[in-house]
Amino acid sequence: MESKTFLDSLPTNFRHEKSFFNKKNLFELEKLSNLSDLDINEIQTKSPLCSLNNLKKIRAIAIFKKEIAISPPEAYLLLHCGIGSIKSLSLSTPYELERKIGRLERSLRVKVGTEITFSLLKKWIIKAKQIN
Known part of the structure; x- marks a missing residue:
């Protein structure tokens, strides 16, 4: 049975961002919640299919999950x-x-x-x- 990561629980409209993070082996909640604005801008530059808005939402969702245990x-x-x-x-x-x-x-x-x-x-x- 394959273990489910934080990224697997995100809606399908985050498919490009999920694909980018999976390719970079960046799916740990800790790392995603600690992304800076500079990191997000670099990701968006490297992968134009990743939207800035979605990347910021992923960071916010990761922070809510990590800090307050919100699904x-x-x-x-x-x-x-x-x-x-x-x-x-x-x-x-x-x-x-x-x-x-x-x-x-x-x-x-x-x-x-x-x-x-x-x-x-x-x-x-x-x-x-x-x-x-």
Whole structure:
């Protein structure tokens, strides 16, 4: 059985970035979360199919996973709701996040596949405040 890496859990729209990282054997959560803006710009220059926006999202998802133990699908959802960093998460309230997730679900006309409860949102925010 093949072990699943952090990159395997990302959506298919990250296929070019995942391919680049796999070719470079750069799939460890620690390394991905520590990518600097300079590193991201270099990757984008070396591999034009990798989008700058997606590379930054991968870094943000890795940071959420590493620092707060948020799963990649949940972190991706936070990004879609406008929460792109631990600082912005720490400044949010569970009510705000719940409202943003609900608005996103209504605008996409789909129910989010993850079980995100009010208490889970509160736990994430508390962890983010401790880090900040």
